[in-house]
Amino acid sequence: MSILAQSASKRIMDSAASDNTYYENLEDDREVGTGKSKVQETSGRASSSTTFVWKILGFSVILTTLVCCMLYLFVFTRSTGKVLHISDLHYDPLYKSNALNHRSCACNMVEKQNCTASDTVLYGRVGCDAPLKLIETAFESAKSVIANPDFIVFTGDAIRHHSSVIKGALPDKLISLFRTISNLLTSYFGSTVVVTQAFGNDDFQKNYFFNTSKNCDQPLLRDVLPVFQRGMPDLAKVDTNMFTCGGFYSVSVSSKLTVIVLNTVLYSVRHNPKMSNAGQVEDPMGQFAWFDETLAKLQQDNIFVWIVGHIAPGYESYAMEPMWPNVYTRKYVSIVTKYARIVKAQFFGHEHLNTYRLFESGTNVPSPIIISGSISPIFCNAPSYRVIEYDKSTYDILDFVSYGSDVGEDNWSLRYRFSSEFDIYNGLSNTEMRKLTDRMRNDETLLKKYRMRKGDNDKMPYPQCGTKNDPADKNSELCAIEHLEQDAFEECVSNRI
Numbered sequence: 001m002s003i004l005a006q007s008a009s010k011r012i013m014d015s016a017a018s019d020n021t022y023y024e025n026l027e028d029d030r031e032v033g034t035g036k037s038k039v040q041e042t043s044g045r046a047s048s049s050t051t052f053v054w055k056i057l058g059f060s061v062i063l064t065t066l067v068c069c070m071l072y073l074f075v076f077t078r079s080t081g082k083v084l085h086i087s088d089l090h091y092d093p094l095y096k097s098n099a100l101n102h103r104s105c106a107c108n109m110v111e112k113q114n115c116t117a118s119d120t121v122l123y124g125r126v127g128c129d130a131p132l133k134l135i136e137t138a139f140e141s142a143k144s145v146i147a148n149p150d151f152i153v154f155t156g157d158a159i160r161h162h163s164s165v166i167k168g169a170l171p172d173k174l175i176s177l178f179r180t181i182s183n184l185l186t187s188y189f190g191s192t193v194v195v196t197q198a199f200g201n202d203d204f205q206k207n208y209f210f211n212t213s214k215n216c217d218q219p220l221l222r223d224v225l226p227v228f229q230r231g232m233p234d235l236a237k238v239d240t241n242m243f244t245c246g247g248f249y250s251v252s253v254s255s256k257l258t259v260i261v262l263n264t265v266l267y268s269v270r271h272n273p274k275m276s277n278a279g280q281v282e283d284p285m286g287q288f289a290w291f292d293e294t295l296a297k298l299q300q301d302n303i304f305v306w307i308v309g310h311i312a313p314g315y316e317s318y319a320m321e322p323m324w325p326n327v328y329t330r331k332y333v334s335i336v337t338k339y340a341r342i343v344k345a346q347f348f349g350h351e352h353l354n355t356y357r358l359f360e361s362g363t364n365v366p367s368p369i370i371i372s373g374s375i376s377p378i379f380c381n382a383p384s385y386r387v388i389e390y391d392k393s394t395y396d397i398l399d400f401v402s403y404g405s406d407v408g409e410d411n412w413s414l415r416y417r418f419s420s421e422f423d424i425y426n427g428l429s430n431t432e433m434r435k436l437t438d439r440m441r442n443d444e445t446l447l448k449k450y451r452m453r454k455g456d457n458d459k460m461p462y463p464q465c466g467t468k469n470d471p472a473d474k475n476s477e478l479c480a481i482e483h484l485e486q487d488a489f490e491e492c493v494s495n496r497i
C-alpha cells in the first residue's frame with residue numbers, strides 16, 4: 001500500500017513540476033516578447049489548472065481510501081480485549097503473621113510449641129495459604145495494571161486448605177469467606193464487573209467433597225448463590241438452576257461470548273463421597289449433558305465460548321498423575337472436539353503453576369488448556385495473577401502477562417509476557433503451543449526457563465512444600481503437556497525413552 005501511495009505521490013509531484021516549468025517558460029516568453037496571445041495564455045493556464053485539480057482530487061481519494069483501510073484493519077482486526085485472571089487465592093483467616101515458618105504454627109488456629117512471635121511476615125509464607133493482606137496487595141496491583149477489565153476469570157479455590165479448622169457452622173462459615181473475597185473484588189473493581197468464578201476442591205465443606213446422592217439438595221450452593229450473583233450483575237443471563245444444583249453455570253459476557261463455568265471437582269480422582277457406582281457413572285449431576293446442550297445452542301447462535309474450571313483434565317505437574325479418571329477426560333475431549341469451532345479458550349487453576357495442556361492435532365481443537373499460577377504461596381510458588389489479552393472480534397487468546405510478588409513481600413511487578421518470553425507471536429493457539437513444546441524437547445535452556453516460570457520462583461522446588469527435590473523427568477513432563485488421555489500419555493512416555 002505504501003508503494004502505491006509513493007507512486008501516486010511521485011506522479012503528482014512530477015506533473016506539478018512540469019506545470020511549474022510551463023508557467024516559468026510562459027513568463028520567460030512574455031519577458032522576451034515572443035508574441036503569444038493573451039487568449040492562448042489564458043486557455044493554457046485554465047486547462048493546466050483543471051488537470052492539476054483533478055490530480056489533487058485523485059490523490060486525495062487514494063489517500064483517504066488507504067487511511068480508511070488502515071483504520072478498518074486497526075479497529076476490526078487489531079482490537080485487543082483484556083481480562084483479569086486470578087486463581088487459588090486460598091484465603092486463610094487464621095494466618096498468623098508472627099509465628100514460625102512452619103505450617104502447623106503459622107496457618108492453623110491452634111498454636112503449637114516451637115512458635116515464637118519474633119518473626120513477623122505480613123504477606124504470606126512458604127507452606128501457608130494467603131492472608132487477607134496478600135490478597136489485598138494482589139488486587140491493588142491488578143487494579144493499577146488493569147483498572148477496568150472486560151471481566152474477571154476466577155478459576156476457583158477462594159478458601160484455604162483444611163478449612164475444617166475454622167470454627168463455625170456450615171455452610172455459613174464458608175459463605176462468609178466467599179463474601180469477604182467478593183466484597184474485596186467489588187471494592188477494587190466496582191460492582192458491575194462480571195466475575196466468572198468456578199468452585200475449587202477447597203471451596204466445599206470438605207476437600208473434594210460433593211455429595212451427589214443428595215441430587216439438587218445442596219445447601220452451600222443454594223446459600224452462596226447471592227454472593228456469586230454479585231459478580232454476575234445481569235442476572236437474566238445466568239442459569240441459576242444449574243448453579244444451585246451442581247455448581248456449574250453459563251454467563252453471557254458480551255453479545256458474542258459466553259463463559260461456561262464447570263464444576264470439575266465432580267470429575268476429580270479424589271472426589272468424595274464416592275458415588276455408589278464409582279467409575280461407572282458417566283455423567284455426575286448431569287453436567288456433561290448440560291455442557292453438550294449448552295454448546296449446541298451457542299454454536300447454533302454463532303456465539304463463542306470460553307470454558308472456566310478448577311481442576312483440568314489430563315495429568316498434574318507434580319507427580320504426573322491423572323487428575324480425572326480417563327472416562328471423564330475422554331468425554332470432555334469429545335465434547336470440546338464436537339464444538340471446536342466456537343470453543344476459543346479453556347482456563348483452569350488448581351496446580352498453583354503456570355502451565356498448559358494440549359489437544360491432539362487430529363481433534364482440530366484450536367484452544368489449549370491454559371492453567372494459571374496461584375495467589376496462595378503454599379506450594380512455594382510466587383504469588384501471581386495474570387492479564388489475558390484476546391482478539392475482540394474472534395475471541396482467540398493472543399497473549400498473557402504474568403504479575404507476581406516474592407513470597408512474603410509486597411513487591412508486585414510484571415514478571416513476564418508469555419509471547420516474548422517464549423517467542424510465540426501468533427496467539428496462544430493449540431498449534432502454536434505445540435510448536436513451543438516441540439522446541440522445549442530440543443532446547444534445554446528453553447525447558448529450564450519454562451520450569452522456572454511455572455512457579456515463577458527460581459528457588460523451587462522446596463522439599464518442605466511437598467514438591468520433589470528434582471523436577472519430573474523431561475519425558476513425563478512434556479508428554480503430560482502433549483496428551484490428556486491415559487493411553488496416549490503412556491505411549492508417549494514409553495516411546496520417547
Ligand SMILES: [Zn+2]
Pocket residue numbers: 088090157200202350351352374
Ligand atoms: Zn488450590
